[in-house]
Amino acid sequence: MIKKQLKYLLPILVPLFILLLPADSFGIAGMTLIEQRIIAIFVMATLCWILEPIPIYATSVLIIVLELLLVSDKGLWFTKQAPPEILGNTIDHKIIMGTFASPIIMLFLGGFFLAMAATKYRLDVNLARVLLKPFGQNPKFVMLGLMMITAIFSMFMSNTATTAMMLSILTPVLALFSKKDLGRVAFALSVPVAANIGGIGTPIGTPPNAVALKYLVNENSISFGGWMVFGVPFVVVMLFIAWLLLTSLFPASIKEINLNIKGRFLKTPKAIMVYVTFVVTILLWLMGSLHGMNSYVVALIPVAVFSVFKIITKEDLKKISWDVLWLVSGGIALGVGLDKSGLAANAIEAIPFADFHPLLLIVGASVLCLLMANFMSHTASANLLLPLVAALGASMHSLLPYGGEVILILAVTFAASLGMSLPISTPPNALAYASGHIETKQMAKVGIILGITGILISYAMLYILKQTSFFG
Known part of the structure; x- marks a missing residue:
């Protein structure tokens, strides 16, 4: 009481x-x-x-x-x-x-419209069906395919919506495992892990990325395609490590898995318009340097198209997050x-931050964010730390040899998305835990290892990009 x-x-x-x-x-x-x-x-x-x-x-x-x-x-x-x-x-x-109407909000709104239209016209499920076919029936490789597709969807859709969709596809597969088969745990964990990691790949993949963009402006601004240059390789490396970790900690006893996902691509005029708009929007995001529009302007194109042609109706608008x-x-x-x-x-x-070594500052800020993100909302963690980190980075000239405030902001942003040790850490974790196939200690073991590993890899990648003058 x-x-x-x-x-x-x-x-x-x-x-x-x-x-x-x-x-x-x-x-x-x-x-x-x-x-x-x-x-x-x-x-x-x-x-x-x-x-x-x-x-x-x-x-x-x-x-x-x-x-x-x-x-x-x-x-x-x-x-x-x-x-x-x-x-x-x-x-x-x-x-x-x-x-309330910041360009960052408009970017997310465009992402929500794309995700909603893709779900409404079954583009997501049909893509999953097609993309999973090449991975065969070996449990290890089926899980790798499942993680890759989940991560790709999470780059452009809500992590929560992606997890819910992929878990529904996975439900009949989990029924094939016995209660004692650890492979069941690996598959159940693979979806939230891939969704959390995949969101790092694009500016619209997860809210902390959008918060970070608010402070990456002027000479420090990063385009949609520029973000993907370092975000996607990070996702690929982390996915591979997560796959190896899950297959080694929770090996499957069964030798074959048959994924039976039924469905076909819709060919109605509205469905075709969804497919075309989806592809065009992503291409425009990736080629910002050619046409001159920034990612915020491009994000409103699907909003207009889907509204004008009644692909997203006023009833659908009630379902937006x-x-x-x-x-x-x-x-x-x-x-x-x-x-x-x-x-x-x-x-x-x-505060005498000038007396601190810049590397100590980067490590301290990102580790603090990782700890916070395990116990509270990733977005809330980013919202609390990034304003202070941005002001700190702008004022510390000793950070310049290490990439300046950009490196500091990105290290903290990546850390915010790597907090996934508990069921309360993220909605994808909560959804997976609710399936009843995972114990908290199993999720914690995987989350802690991936969180620490992910921070170390982010340092390495950001350092490499700094050496190649990607951040100026």
């Missing part, structure tokens, strides 16, 4: 306590009231995302509303009564409200607050 009360009271009482403290007690010289309020909002968001007294998307909406009320130029009248030097910089309310879009919006708003108030820059100056 006490724990339940603390769950609701801490996100309220701790921020209130912070607001009542003298501004100079934070160790930041000249801290303003606006900066102090941003700290309170940040702490509130952290506690709400960790304890979940309210849904995590509701926390994001609360961030935006509190910023509008307490730190914006159109906020409550009594919040702006102090002298300017004590009050600090109020934030333009249009910038805060604009987080609006909670994910709101969650990302809140993270962007938190970053706006930290940046525009001057708090992030002032906090970085107040």
Whole structure:
């Protein structure tokens, strides 16, 4: 009972306590009231995302509303009564409200439309049926094929939707294994593992990638195809390691598996339009340097096409993961607050990060993100850390020989998607655990090994890309 009360009271009482403290007690010289309020909002968001007294998307909406009320130029009248030097910089309310329609949100919306249309017209299931055929009937290679297809779908679809679809395909296969056959565990784990890893491959694959793009701007901007240059090789390497790990930890006793996926490609005008739009959108994303449109603009093409031709109807719109879009919006708003108030820059100056070795900083930030991502939402972890990491990277010249803030941001972003040790770590993990074929300790063993391995591989790949001047 006490724990339940603390769950609701801490996100309220701790921020209130912070607001009542003298501004100079934070160790930041000249801290303003606006900066102090941003700290309170940040702490509130952290506690709400960790304890979940309210849904995590509701926390994001609360961030935006509190910023509008307490730190914006159109906020409550009594919040702006102090002298300017004590009050600090109020934030333009249009910038805060604009987080609901950020280009990052539009990119995700386009991805949702593509995924929904692909599911509605059975493009996903039929592709799985065709792509799995070459892998034969050997359990090891069937599982490899299953992981590859899951990862590919996860690059362009919701990881949760991909996992749900692939687990439904896998259900009759899991029934072939006896209760004592460890191969059943390997197959059940292969889908969420591949979905979590596959999302790293593209900017729309997982929300932390979208959050990272918010801070990769100007000379540090990365195109859709540019992201895939390092994202896809990372996914390939990690998938191969995950496959070897699963087949060695949970070897299958049966010798043959027959995947019987029924279906055929639809040939209706609307289905053909879905196929063409899907291919054209992906090609436009990959060839941004040729046509000049960025990935955000391209993402709205399928939204327009599918809406105009009634491929996605108003009933379908109700099924879009609006909670994910709101969650990302809140993270962007938190970053706006930290940046525009001057708090992030002032906090970085107040802490002697310049005395730290840059490599220690990169390792420390990514390991912290990995730990957080195992116990809370990947998006929430990225939302909390990336604004601080971006400000830190921009201020530390000692990071330049190691790739500057880009390397730091990407290392933390990759770490956010590698947190998959527990059923609560990600929705794909929860779906797989709910199937009843996996024990928590089995998932934890695989998740911990892949998390640590993935961080080390990301360091190696980012270092190689830095040596080839990919990041300038």
